[in-house]
Amino acid sequence: MKKGNVIGVILIFIGIAWIIRQTGVININWMASVKVLWPIFLVSIGISLLARRRNWVVTSVWILTFVLFIGFGVYKRNETGRIFEIEKQFGIDKSPIVSVKKQPFTSEIPLPKEAEKGRLILQLGGVNLNIKEGNDSLFIKTGSNIPNLQQRLAEGKQTVLEYSHKQFNAGNAIRNMDLEMNPDLVWEVDANLGVVDGKMDFSNIPAEAITLQLGAGEMALSIGDKQAHTKVTLRAGASDVDIYVPSQAGLMVKSGNILTDLSFHNLSLTAKDGVYVSENYDNSDQIIEIDVVSALSAVQIFGK
16 A cells, blocks of 8 residues: 555544544543554554555554554543643643642733743643734733633743643533733743644744644644744644744754654755754844654744
C-alpha cells in the first residue's frame, strides 16, 4: 500500500473515532487508550510500510489497532485523564496557584494594582477558542458556555489565571471560549487543548512565551511586534496550524515532525539539521523562536 493510502486509512480511523466521541454512542476513554497504547500506532505504521503491496495485511493491521484502542478505551471509560501532563512535559511552574482553591467561572477579572505581567493557563478539551486584545482596565474578560468551567487566580507582579473543567461531557458538542486579554501586560500562555478550532491573536498583545499542546483541529496564531523576544512551543497531533509573524523579525524554527507538512510563506530561511534560521536572526531588534513537534499535521508559518 502506498504512503498516501496509509495516511488515508489513518485519517479515516481518526474521523470515525471523532464521530464516536462527539455522538457519545459508546463511552470510550480515548485519552487513556492513546496514553498507554500509542506505541501500537507506530508499529502499525511500520507494518503498513513494509507490507505496502499486500493491502489485506495493511487493512487487517489497522482494523486490529482500532479494535484494541476501542476495547481499552471502553475498559478505562470511568477513569479521567489527559494524553499528556502538560506541566511535566514542558516544566510549567504552577506553584503560584496550586494552593488556590478553584472557584466558579466569572466573566470579568479586574486588573490587580501590582500586576506587571500576566500568565494564562488553559486546561481544556475540545473547544472553539478565540483570544484577542481586550480592555486595559481589566486583566481578562471571558465569555464561555463550557459546562463546569472553573478558575483559579493568584495575584501579584505576575498575576496567574487558570481555567479548567471537569471531564468532557459528550452531550455538549459545541463549546466556545472567548478571551479578551489586557494589552498593557507582558503575557505567558500555557494551553493544553484537545480538539480545537480557533484563533489566538497577539498582534497587539506582548507575548513572552506561548506553549500550545493541541490534539486535533485548526488553530491560527498571530504574533505582533510588541515584544522583543517571543518563544512559541507547539506540540500538535492531527492539526492544521497557521502561525503569522512579523516578516522583519529574526526567526528561528526547530522542527521534529512525523508525516507532517511544514512550510514557510513570505519568509527567507536557511535550513540545517531541522533548524530554520532567518538571515537577520543575530542582529534583529525582535527575536521569535518556534519549536514544533507534530504528527500528521500541516504547520504553515507566514511573514506579514
